[in-house]
Amino acid sequence: MINITLPDGSIRHYEAPVTGLDIARSISEGLARNVLAAKVNGVVWDATRVISSDASVKLLTWDDEEGKATMWHSSAHLMAEAVEALYPGAKFGIGPDIENGFYYDIDLGDRVISSDDFEKIEQKMLDLAREKHPYYRREIPKADAISHFATKGDEYKLELLEELQDGEITFYESGHFTDLCRGPHLPDTSPIKAVKILSVAGAYWRGDEKRKMLTRLYGITFPKQKELTDYLTLLEEAKKRDHRKLGRELDLFIFSQQVGQGLPLWLPKGAQLRERLEQFLKKLQRQAGYLPVITPHIGNVDLYKTSGHFAKYGADSFRPILTPQEGEAFMLKPMNCPHHCEIYRSRYHSYKDLPLRYAEFGTVYRYEQSGELHGLTRVRGFTQDDAHIFCTPDQVKDEFKNVMDIILYIFKALKFQDFETQISLRDKNDHEKYIGSDENWDKAERAIIEAVEEKGLKSVIAHGEAAFYGPKLDFMVRDAIGRKWQLGTIQVDYNLPERFELEYIGSDNLQHRPVMIHRAPFGSMERFVAVLIEHCAGNFPLWLTPEQVIILPISEKYHEYAEKVLKLLNNSEIRAQIDYRSEKAGRKIRDAELRKIPFMLVVGEKEAESGTVSVRKHGEGDLGAMTPEKFAGVVSDEIAVLLDV
RNA sequence: GCCGUUGUAGCUCAGGGGUAGAGCACUUCCUUGGUAAGGAAGAGGUCAUGAGUUCAAUUCUCAUCAACGGCUCCA
Numbered sequence: 001m002i003n004i005t006l007p008d009g010s011i012r013h014y015e016a017p018v019t020g021l022d023i024a025r026s027i028s029e030g031l032a033r034n035v036l037a038a039k040v041n042g043v044v045w046d047a048t049r050v051i052s053s054d055a056s057v058k059l060l061t062w063d064d065e066e067g068k069a070t071m072w073h074s075s076a077h078l079m080a081e082a083v084e085a086l087y088p089g090a091k092f093g094i095g096p097d098i099e100n101g102f103y104y105d106i107d108l109g110d111r112v113i114s115s116d117d118f119e120k121i122e123q124k125m126l127d128l129a130r131e132k133h134p135y136y137r138r139e140i141p142k143a144d145a146i147s148h149f150a151t152k153g154d155e156y157k158l159e160l161l162e163e164l165q166d167g168e169i170t171f172y173e174s175g176h177f178t179d180l181c182r183g184p185h186l187p188d189t190s191p192i193k194a195v196k197i198l199s200v201a202g203a204y205w206r207g208d209e210k211r212k213m214l215t216r217l218y219g220i221t222f223p224k225q226k227e228l229t230d231y232l233t234l235l236e237e238a239k240k241r242d243h244r245k246l247g248r249e250l251d252l253f254i255f256s257q258q259v260g261q262g263l264p265l266w267l268p269k270g271a272q273l274r275e276r277l278e279q280f281l282k283k284l285q286r287q288a289g290y291l292p293v294i295t296p297h298i299g300n301v302d303l304y305k306t307s308g309h310f311a312k313y314g315a316d317s318f319r320p321i322l323t324p325q326e327g328e329a330f331m332l333k334p335m336n337c338p339h340h341c342e343i344y345r346s347r348y349h350s351y352k353d354l355p356l357r358y359a360e361f362g363t364v365y366r367y368e369q370s371g372e373l374h375g376l377t378r379v380r381g382f383t384q385d386d387a388h389i390f391c392t393p394d395q396v397k398d399e400f401k402n403v404m405d406i407i408l409y410i411f412k413a414l415k416f417q418d419f420e421t422q423i424s425l426r427d428k429n430d431h432e433k434y435i436g437s438d439e440n441w442d443k444a445e446r447a448i449i450e451a452v453e454e455k456g457l458k459s460v461i462a463h464g465e466a467a468f469y470g471p472k473l474d475f476m477v478r479d480a481i482g483r484k485w486q487l488g489t490i491q492v493d494y495n496l497p498e499r500f501e502l503e504y505i506g507s508d509n510l511q512h513r514p515v516m517i518h519r520a521p522f523g524s525m526e527r528f529v530a531v532l533i534e535h536c537a538g539n540f541p542l543w544l545t546p547e548q549v550i551i552l553p554i555s556e557k558y559h560e561y562a563e564k565v566l567k568l569l570n571n572s573e574i575r576a577q578i579d580y581r582s583e584k585a586g587r588k589i590r591d592a593e594l595r596k597i598p599f600m601l602v603v604g605e606k607e608a609e610s611g612t613v614s615v616r617k618h619g620e621g622d623l624g625a626m627t628p629e630k631f632a633g634v635v636s637d638e639i640a641v642l643l644d645v
Numbered sequence: 646g647c648c649g650u651u652g653u654a655g656c657u658c659a660g661g662g663g664u665a666g667a668g669c670a671c672u673u674c675c676u677u678g679g680u681a682a683g684g685a686a687g688a689g690g691u692c693a694u695g696a697g698u699u700c701a702a703u704u705c706u707c708a709u710c711a712a713c714g715g716c717u718c719c720a
Contacts, residue, residue, distance in 0.1 A: 103715095114649070201715030202648025209717045213648050216715070244713095248656075257693085257711060309720060316718085335720055369646050369718065370711090378719080467720060486719095518720095555677040582677070590681035604679060614680080622680060 005056040020047035021187055024059050034061045036191060037070040037184050044070065046137055046184040062191075062223050072097035074135060074174075074186040075125075075195070075221040076104050081177035082124035083217070087111055091154045092179070093205055093214050100231075100482070101220030105203050107156065108215050118197035121217075129192040133175040135185035142166035145180060156205065156214075192221045194228035241480035243533035244375040250538055250596065252529070253376065262373040262380035264526060269546040274525050276544050277532075278361055280413075281385055281521060284406055290359040290387055295339035297363060301329040306499055307338040308435055312468055318367050336362035337493075337518055340388040341500040344514075349504040354514060355391035355399050361525070362386045376530035377485055383525045389517040390502065393443070396515050400451040400473075400490060407475055407488040407521045408455075412645040414532060414541065420476045420484070421457050423448055427464030434468050440494035444515075445471045447492055469495040472518075480534040487523040487531060492516075538596050539618070543639040549576035550597045551613075552588040554604030561608040565601065565628045572632040576601075593618060601631065 002014045004023055012026065020038025024031045024047070038047045039058040044066050051057065060067035076095035079102070083090055087108055095104030106113075113121075140148075142161065148171075149157040157180050161169070172181040174189060186192075196219060203216035222228045239245070247253045252270030259265060266274060282292075301320050304310035313334065320329040333339070340358045349356065363383045372378050389399050411419055425445050426434050434441070448471055452459050459473070466472060475488035493516040496502075503511045522528035532540070542548060549569060553562040562578045569576040579588045585602060592600045601613040606625070613631055615623040626634070 112649075199714055200649060203716045204647075207717070209647070213716075215648075218715080255712090261711070307720090313720060317720095337720085364720090366720075371646065371648095371716085372718065373712095469720080491720095552680090554679055557677070584676095584678050584683060585680060586678090587682055588680090593681055600680080602680065606679085616680060 002051065003054045004051070005054075007056075007058045017050045017052040019050055020045065020057060020059055023057060027059075031059065031061075034191075035059045036061055036064075036067040036186055039066060044184050046135065046187070048134070048187045049137060049184070069097045070184055071186060071191060071221065071223070072102040073184075074189070075192055075219065076102040077135070077172065077174055077177055077179055077181070077185070078125050078128055078189055078192060078221075079121065079197070079217060079219050080104050080106070080179065081128055081175050082121050083113075084177060085128075086117075086121060086124055087113075089153075091152075091156055093156045094160070095179075098218075101198065101218060103216050103218045105156075105205070105214040105216050107212070113200050113215055113217065115200065118200075121197050122195045125192070125195045125221075128175055129189040129195070131175065132188050132190045134188040135172050135174045135183075137183055137185070138171045138173065139167075140169050140171050142169055145169050145171065148178070149180070191223045194222040194225045196220050196228055196232065235481070238480040238482075241534045241537045242375075243377075243479070243530040246533050246538040247376065247530075250533075252533070260380070261370060262368060262378070264376055264379055264381075270529070272546040273540065273544060274529055277522065277525065277528070278385070280544075281406075281410070282359075284409065285357075285359050285387070288357070288402060288406060289355075290357040293340065293343055293358045293360050295333070295336060295343070295360060295362065297333050297365075298330040299333055299339060301331055303338045303342070304331055304334070307335070307341070307496060308469065308499055309335055309338070313366075316367055318365060332365035333362070334364050334366050336360055336364065336384060336386045337388055337496060337516070338500075340386075341496055341502060341516075344388075344390050344502055345500055349390075349514075351392060351504050351506045351512070354504060355389050355395050357387055357389045359385075359387035376526040377479070379524075379526050382527070384520045385522045385525065385528075386518070386520050389519065390497075390504075390514045391517065392504070392506075392512070393515050396444075396447045396492060396517065397451050397454075399517055400447060400492070401455060403490045403517065403519045403521070404451065404455050404457070404473075407490070409645065410488075410521050411475070413643060414535070416477055416535060418478070419487075421452065421459040422465070422474045422476055422486075423452060423459050423461045424465035424467070424472045424474060425461060425463050426466045426471065430464065433464075434466065436469065436495040436498070441471065444492040444494055448473050448490075467491055469493050470518075477531050477535070479531055480537075485527060485531055487528055488521045489519065489523055491518040493518055539598075540596075541642050542598050542635065543642055545596075545598060546575065547577060547595065547597045548574055548635065549599045549601060550588075550592045550595075551576060551578045551601045551603060552585060552592065553578065553580075554585055554602065556582065558603050558605070558608055562603050565603060565613055568628045569632060572636070574632060574635050589616065599631075599635070601628075 004012045021032060021035060024035040035047050037060040038045050039060055040051055040055050062068060080092055080095055083106055091107040093105030145161055160180060170183060172179055172183055172185055198218040198220060201216050202213045205211040205214055251267050253264045253266050256265060298321060301310060317334060318332050320331050322329055343358060361383050365381045368378060368380050391399050426441055452473060470491050470493040472489055472491035474486045476484045477487050478484050496516050497513050502514050504514050506512045551562045551565055553559050566576050566578055589600060596618060598618050600616040602616060603613055607613055611627060612625040613628050614625045615631055617623055
């Protein structure tokens, strides 16, 4: 007798060992048809795997993340089978499920797969799926596994096998494809009804740039054709939010090959947007006790030797600039912190001065590999909303929390609700990668973890992701197509104060070393604006948007009245313009809607006579007529609401 | 940097061994209008750059540059 506890707490009794599929059948045929895998005592298993003792079981379907993952993992095998059939002799690396679909890394020898080949692979997958091949799980001795792949000549699987212990090796077989795999998998291929190969890319074997580059095929599958269609529509919609596309359409920024790759040119509207963000943060920083500083765009190489940046990144930086006479070497500023350290060092400090918070919108230049550049999110010249807080060790946690408050306020004001936070700690086994003592690292890591806990923020801990000089807390936000970008960052640093021999005189009249906190709530203006564009699809909050209002005269006869309205609005600090073109109202409205201008004011005979404006709101439509004064009130009210968070 | 794809007008794209096309945008003219595109005419391109093949290259080959999708990297 076996007792199976289901998620609702009910217990079902079975005479003999059962599989997840058996349990599903005993509940309903419909469930049995939909079950993709079974979670047995918290571990995802094949639905066909025998459960021989009492267990709690959750049957997984397409509605469960783990059900989807199982389906996609099985789909990766299906794709591999199709590729093997179409490209005999292909060798296979790894093929996991991912957030949206799956991929498989394949060594095709001299052959190349391009997007033209996707259709035939999709078709082959569908043909194979229809044959309803079961996925068989087999436990296999290591020696047999090795001989299988040695015969096949697949060195990648052999390498993976080297790391596995005898007794924990399983093979999965479906159709003509056998793979070294931990599983779990679908009962058979039949749930895979809709297939799309999404893209092909190169990927280094085991993520190591020194090793061979394999062909990585990305795909996704669904149990229904409609879900695939919906997913593809979603992708199309996301593309419309792409900041590179909107940046051009809304005249925010451009790139020029003449100027150089990764060097954005901010157009007037983009510059206004960015300046407004800067002013917003500057105000917050004034209130929080930050002091502005300004430092040059270049710094002597020795400065970066002192900071340690030169040793770490010198080889991967823009080459130093030399003076013609003296032969001095200057680097384009890759970081603001060394400059700020020099400012701190320029005079004696008492503990009474601390914390000292130096803030600067500092433009830095970093050589990023050409393949890395991406719109405004990854550039070679960018402006950090940087600040460095010099404080006593006791002040670290409070200062850290104050910075978190600023970041959280900004995210709230801009409606970034679904951000993630990541605590990046060092890899304790890798001493090469970091500078500074273990003791200081421990102190800094503890301070961050505690501050995050005390703020009640949910976060993930990433070991080995710390900067070389200290641990950090990053705020990550996703772009339109789900890629994660780091925006705000707070980093504790015990190392630069050491390297620059920074000091303060304590109440004991002895010299002490301050702690430094690097922080940038936006991260970089470029990346932040990029993510903001995608986040709001170009419909910026009223207080930020470069053009708040456009006045649309019905005909030339009302230009004079339009100008009167404009003057009034400008006096109320509202950013408005007049569309003087000799176009019909419908046309002017359409263009203003496409430009995503929040308010349109239609003025014609009626309005001129009654001293009103007809207000139309972007995306909503006609709000009716009101006096310009009342409209100005509407605008300032809306801004007040947006900023009251 | 690596793998793959792409590069034709400001933008979106069609075309194709015999020195180029559309729509939108732009300019001018007509039109003076009421909540998502009024009409006409015009101007605009060394077909990314450089070599090669050819009687002839924007088209084919190669290289370079850049963009795009990934990988690696990211102070």
